[in-house]
Amino acid sequence: MSEGLPEPVLVVGTGLLGTSLGLALRRRGVEVLLTDRNPEQVRTASGLGAGHAYTGGPVGLVVVAVPPDHVGAEIARALAETDAVVTDVGSVKTAPLRELDGVAGTERYAGGHPMAGSERSGPLAATPTLFDGRPWAVTPHSGSSPAATTAVLALAEAAGASVVRLSPEEHDAAVARTSHLPHLLSVLVAGRLADAPVDHLALSGQGVRDVTRVAGGDPALWQQIVTGNAAAVAGLLTQVRDQLDVLIDAVATGDRDSLGEILQRGVDGTRAIPGKHGGPLRPTVSVFVSVPDHPGELARLFADAGASDVNIEDVRIDHDPARETGLVELLVDETRADHLHTALGQRGWVTHR
Amino acid sequence: MSEGLPEPVLVVGTGLLGTSLGLALRRRGVEVLLTDRNPEQVRTASGLGAGHAYTGGPVGLVVVAVPPDHVGAEIARALAETDAVVTDVGSVKTAPLRELDGVAGTERYAGGHPMAGSERSGPLAATPTLFDGRPWAVTPHSGSSPAATTAVLALAEAAGASVVRLSPEEHDAAVARTSHLPHLLSVLVAGRLADAPVDHLALSGQGVRDVTRVAGGDPALWQQIVTGNAAAVAGLLTQVRDQLDVLIDAVATGDRDSLGEILQRGVDGTRAIPGKHGGPLRPTVSVFVSVPDHPGELARLFADAGASDVNIEDVRIDHDPARETGLVELLVDETRADHLHTALGQRGWVTHR
Numbered sequence: 009m010s011e012g013l014p015e016p017v018l019v020v021g022t023g024l025l026g027t028s029l030g031l032a033l034r035r036r037g038v039e040v041l042l043t044d045r046n047p048e049q050v051r052t053a054s055g056l057g058a059g060h061a062y063t064g065g066p067v068g069l070v071v072v073a074v075p076p077d078h079v080g081a082e083i084a085r086a087l088a089e090t091d092a093v094v095t096d097v098g099s100v101k102t103a104p105l106r107e108l109d110g111v112a113g114t115e116r117y118a119g120g121h122p123m124a125g126s127e128r129s130g131p132l133a134a135t136p137t138l139f140d141g142r143p144w145a146v147t148p149h150s151g152s153s154p155a156a157t158t159a160v161l162a163l164a165e166a167a168g169a170s171v172v173r174l175s176p177e178e179h180d181a182a183v184a185r186t187s188h189l190p191h192l193l194s195v196l197v198a199g200r201l202a203d204a205p206v207d208h209l210a211l212s213g214q215g216v217r218d219v220t221r222v223a224g225g226d227p228a229l230w231q232q233i234v235t236g237n238a239a240a241v242a243g244l245l246t247q248v249r250d251q252l253d254v255l256i257d258a259v260a261t262g263d264r265d266s267l268g269e270i271l272q273r274g275v276d277g278t279r280a281i282p283g284k285h286g287g288p289l290r291p292t293v294s295v296f297v298s299v300p301d302h303p304g305e306l307a308r309l310f311a312d313a314g315a316s317d318v319n320i321e322d323v324r325i326d327h328d329p330a331r332e333t334g335l336v337e338l339l340v341d342e343t344r345a346d347h348l349h350t351a352l353g354q355r356g357w358v359t360h361r
Numbered sequence: 362m363s364e365g366l367p368e369p370v371l372v373v374g375t376g377l378l379g380t381s382l383g384l385a386l387r388r389r390g391v392e393v394l395l396t397d398r399n400p401e402q403v404r405t406a407s408g409l410g411a412g413h414a415y416t417g418g419p420v421g422l423v424v425v426a427v428p429p430d431h432v433g434a435e436i437a438r439a440l441a442e443t444d445a446v447v448t449d450v451g452s453v454k455t456a457p458l459r460e461l462d463g464v465a466g467t468e469r470y471a472g473g474h475p476m477a478g479s480e481r482s483g484p485l486a487a488t489p490t491l492f493d494g495r496p497w498a499v500t501p502h503s504g505s506s507p508a509a510t511t512a513v514l515a516l517a518e519a520a521g522a523s524v525v526r527l528s529p530e531e532h533d534a535a536v537a538r539t540s541h542l543p544h545l546l547s548v549l550v551a552g553r554l555a556d557a558p559v560d561h562l563a564l565s566g567q568g569v570r571d572v573t574r575v576a577g578g579d580p581a582l583w584q585q586i587v588t589g590n591a592a593a594v595a596g597l598l599t600q601v602r603d604q605l606d607v608l609i610d611a612v613a614t615g616d617r618d619s620l621g622e623i624l625q626r627g628v629d630g631t632r633a634i635p636g637k638h639g640g641p642l643r644p645t646v647s648v649f650v651s652v653p654d655h656p657g658e659l660a661r662l663f664a665d666a667g668a669s670d671v672n673i674e675d676v677r678i679d680h681d682p683a684r685e686t687g688l689v690e691l692l693v694d695e696t697r698a699d700h701l702h703t704a705l706g707q708r709g710w711v712t713h714r
Contacts, residue, residue, distance in 0.1 A: 123566055135713030137651050143564055172563050182561035190550050190572040192608060195623060196601050197546045198630030200538055208535035210525050211496055212634050213476050215575040219543040222568040224631040227624035231617055242613045248549050249605050255545060256602065260595045264584050270548060271580035277551030278577040281565050298490055306676075307660075307667025314660025323659075323676045360488030 012162035014068025014093055015039045020082055022053035025097050025122070026073030027134035030058025032167040035136050041067060053131040069159055072096035076232035080107030087113040093159040095120045099183065100236035101147045101176035118148040118156040119176060121183070122169055129226075137168070144169035147179045184240035191222050191230060192245065198223035293345045295338045298358040309336060309357065316351035318344045365515035367421025367446055368392045373435055375406035378450050378475070379426030380487035383411025385520040388489050394420060406484040422512055425449035429585035433460030440466040446512040448473045452536065453589035454500045454529035471501040471509040472529060474536070475522055482579075490521070497522035500532045537593035544575050544583060545598065551576035646698045648691045651711040662689060662710065669704035671697045 016039035019026045023044075030040045030053060040059030044050045050061050070086040072079055072094065079098040084107065086094045094117045098104060101119045108114050122144040144164035148157040164171050174182060198220040201209065234241055251270065258266035299305050313320060321339045340348055352359050369392035372379045376397075383393045383406060393412030397403045403414050423439040425432055425447065432451040437460065439447045447470045451457060454472045461467050475497040497517035501510040517524050527535060551573040554562065587594055604623065611619035652658050666673060675692040693701055705712045 123564055133713070135649070135711075137711055137713065140651065145564060172560065174560065178558075178561065179564075182558075182564045185553055185557050185561060186565045186569050189553060190569040193546050193550050194568075194572050195627030195630075196604050196608070197543050198627040199604060199623065200542060200597060200600065201630035201633045202626050204538050204633065205531075205535075206635075207525065207527065208531065208538060209633060209635055211476055211498060211532075211535045212539045215547075216539050216543040217634060218571045218574050219547050220627075220631050220634070221571050223627035225628075227621055227628060230624050231621050234612055234620060235615055235617060238612050238615060242609055244553060245605065245609045245612065247553065249602065249609065251549050251552060252598065252602050252605065255549070256595055256598045259587060259591050259598065262588055262591060264588060267587060268580055268584050270552065271583050273555050274548030274551040274573075274576035275578075275580060277548075277554035278573050280554045280557065280562060281570060281573070282559075282562055296488070298493070304667040304670075306673050307663040307665075310660040310663035312660075314657040317657075320659050358490055360486075360490065 010036045010038050010162060010166035012158055013038060013166050014159050016041050016067050016069075017059075017163070018043065018062055018067040018070045018086075018090075018092070019059065019073055020044070020070060020086065021073035021075075022049045022058065022131050023073065023075075024129045024131070024133045025124075025138075026071070027053040027056060027058045027131035028124075028136065028138035029071060029073065029097070029167055031056065031134055031136035032139055033163075034059060036166050038166060049131055053134070056131060056134065058131070058134065066090070067092045069163060070094045071163065072098070075229070076100060076103075076236045080104035083117055084108060084111045087111060087116060092116065093118070093156045095156075095160045095163065097122055098236075099187075099233045101145075101179045102239075103236040105149055105176055114149070115151050115153040116156050118146065118152040118160045119179075120147065120160050120164060121145040121179060122164070122167070124169075139164075140168040142169050143172045145172050145174050145179050145182075147174055147176045149176055180237050180240045184237055184244050188234055188237055188241045189244045189248070191225065192234065192241070193248065194220050194223040293340065293342045295340060295345055295348050295352070296360050297336045297338065297352060299336045306336070309352075312352055312355045312357065313338065313348060316348055318348040318351070363389045363391050363515060363519035365511055366391060366519050367512050369394050369420050370412075370516070371396065371415055371420040371423045371439075371443075371445070372412065372426055373397070373423060373439065374426035374428075375402045375411065375484050376426065377482050377484070377486045378477075378491075379424070380406040380409065380411045380484035381477075381489065381491035382424060382426065382450070382520055384409065384487055384489035385492055386516075387412065389519050391519060402484055406487070409484060409487065411484070411487065419443070420445045422516060423447045424516065425451070428582070429453060429456075429589050433457035436470055437461060437464045440464060440469060445469065446471070446509045448509075448513045448516065450475055451589075452540075452586045454498075454532045455592075456589040458502055458529055467502070468504050468506040469509050471499065471505040471513045472532075473500065473513050473517060474498040474532060475517070475520070477522075492517075493521040495522050496525045498525050498527050498532050498535075500527055500529045502529055533590050533593045537590055537597050541587055541590055541594045542597045542601070544578065545587065545594070546601065547573055547576040646693065646695045648693060648698055648701050648705070649713050650689045650691065650705060652689045659689070662705075665705055665708045665710065666691060666701065669701055671701040671704070 018041045019030050020043050022042050033040050041062040042050050042053050042059045043062040054061055070092050072082040074082050076098055079096050083094055122139050124138045124142040146160050255270055318340050349359055371394045372383050373396055375395050386393050394415040395403050395406050395412045396415040423445050425435040427435050429451055432449050436447055475492050477491045477495040499513050608623055671693050673691050702712055
């Protein structure tokens, strides 16, 4: 059991998120029941230790963990069929709320959205650590009862997450900006690569790979997410189109001042993203190391880096497009870079900065 | 000396690229001379071993390695003041060529562009390995002599790079698509973060960090690059605006088919980027590992991964925003993922996929 969390917890939908939540709660000894329109998935999730199959009876908290399109209907059903607190883990929060207009018992509903996921899906991809330390937006609406909100806060904490409390409208504006807009612009950049001549793509470097990585995400899922947050997303896309018009004009007319302002605003934006552990961005610098592309070489590098007592903040491997070597970029606190540089050099690594 | 490379090589501009080129050529015993409008930079580059200060006399090949705005003028000067082959390492190729219209001796000029760089600049950031295995676009114009082209090909090979031969026009179209467009769209996404409420940015995940990383690049340099490739960049930006209009309409009207087509085209684009070592993209899958955020823990993980004899294709560290743990994503060949998963689990790591 976990303080303030009404039990048993009924998880509706045993995909990646629902099964991971069951596993996370079971670590704390919380009683978890599972249901899914596909009984096979329940058997799998239950077999993994995420909880027991639901066969009816009273529950304390219902967590709706179904695909975006079905969240509103499942919340309404849970409110009608139980007298429990109801929450969900969907990526958008105002769209399901609109579907609850006129539904009885909505004071028992408070939404949620853990910022966790994976490129994989289904119960077999689940893990009890999925939510550990991740932000979990808890988004009570204006009619949510204090008891409902308290129960959802307790759920997020029991799952190991870090609570960020926002209204449904603020949440949707926030994810439109930090998730949906970046995804869609990444898609537009990647779309321009789809019909490029092969010898042009030979000049692709790490930059375009980073910018377009998220564009590889599942179109069917993103279709639902974007449609569910249409107003906020369309608003931001329109702002970007206005900026794009200014940019096109600046490029076409050679207006360097205007171009410089847009570029500087981008720099400012990258600095606004919160750093590691939620704190301010610590200044890091890169130490580059040439690494032969064989099993064990990365291990040797990290062993040597570890022996130098420098904490690696981030790692990138920039593969050499023509040879069997890779360039590894180690991001470290700027006060530690010289030390790491020297330490790796002494151990025979070819490094540069 | 290096086969087919006219010596001595005179490097004009001893910043990151010029100094790195000197260091790379010196590894092969090539005679390198250095000049820069700032004599202090020449002393630094020379002290690092990149070559000797140029004091006049005949040269075999001039490499112009100055900021984009000054490339055309420096090529013209080199053609006038020497009878050597002349090349450059600038990011755009048609703009300097236009400045050479009517200049005598342009048959001795063939352009080049090594796809290598760093977030740092200046001779102290230089390294002899900067070009190793990287693409080096060699871009003779229609009037380049075979001897000039051959000399520039020899230069790229002597520097350790992998030659991609393109016309100046093809080159500029290619980098507009694979570098300049991704940069500018990244800037527009980052620009939308600059004025976001702080509690909204608390929901930032790895996706937005990846999409916006390049937007942190030096605005003064990018101003010159984009202005120098204005026609190709403006053309692609206009294509993106047209797609953006379709996208905004699809989002605003809930046209899922149209949205789905755009999203699918993005997936296709990510698959068009050539894979590691220039070959087709090998299917990789992710193995996620929870790692305490202390020096030495990454070393222990990579040692254990290395002991399992699985080659790590790529690594990402997704920092936990609230706790002192990180989530490390290891990308491995899909046929090796189960083995790695099991091997790490046996060594006590908390893994999931």
